[in-house]
Amino acid sequence: MVLQRILLVCLGNICRSPMAEGILAHLVKERGLIQSIELDSAGTGAYHIGSDPDPRAQSTCLAKGITLHHKARQVKPQDFETFDYILAMDLNNYEALKKIAPHDHLHLMRSFDPLAKNDLNVPDPYYGGVEGFEEVYDMLYRSANGLLDHVLEKIKSNMGYCEE
Numbered sequence: 001m002v003l004q005r006i007l008l009v010c011l012g013n014i015c016r017s018p019m020a021e022g023i024l025a026h027l028v029k030e031r032g033l034i035q036s037i038e039l040d041s042a043g044t045g046a047y048h049i050g051s052d053p054d055p056r057a058q059s060t061c062l063a064k065g066i067t068l069h070h071k072a073r074q075v076k077p078q079d080f081e082t083f084d085y086i087l088a089m090d091l092n093n094y095e096a097l098k099k100i101a102p103h104d105h106l107h108l109m110r111s112f113d114p115l116a117k118n119d120l121n122v123p124d125p126y127y128g129g130v131e132g133f134e135e136v137y138d139m140l141y142r143s144a145n146g147l148l149d150h151v152l153e154k155i156k157s158n159m160g161y162c163e164e
């Protein structure tokens with residue numbers, strides 16, 4: 001079996017990346033990929049280690065039928081060995097991750113959003129209102145579907161090598 005491990009990363013690991021993880025978990029289940037994809041999320045900062053997702057992140061996802069289960073943790077160098085895909089939510093996170101360990105498995109989440117134009121950042125919704133979380137949800141939902149299409153292609157092409 002070809003297992004792909006995906007890590008979602010933002011700054012605090014209480015808003016964007018646990019939302020991305022929850023949305024992806026929902027889509028992975030919907031597409032019958034539970035055996036093929038493992039998910040986790042983490043923050044580049046240490047401010048919220050051990051915290052539940054922000055209540056606005058939880059309520060925005062719950063309104064779409066997605067319950068978030070995560071305790072915030074900080075990214076660690078070992079993550080670069082464990083995960084096949086590391087998705088940064090914005091360019092600040094991307095640069096911070098590159099400083100920990102430059103790695104070709106590092107991507108911007110919105111590079112998989114078909115509606116993204118020049119700006120590939122998922123904006124930080126922490127200091128704004130709940131409407132910011134709804135906007136972030138839509139970006140993450142589109143990006144998560146695009147990412148899964150991409151990962152699925154990779155899994156299929158790897159499986160091709162195993163077939164007679």
Ligand code: 4NP
Pocket residue numbers: 010011012013014015016017047124125126
């Ligand atoms: P996140 O949002 O990176 O999407 O989890 C933030 C959460 C907390 C803080 C900043 C961003 N903070 O400064 O505490």
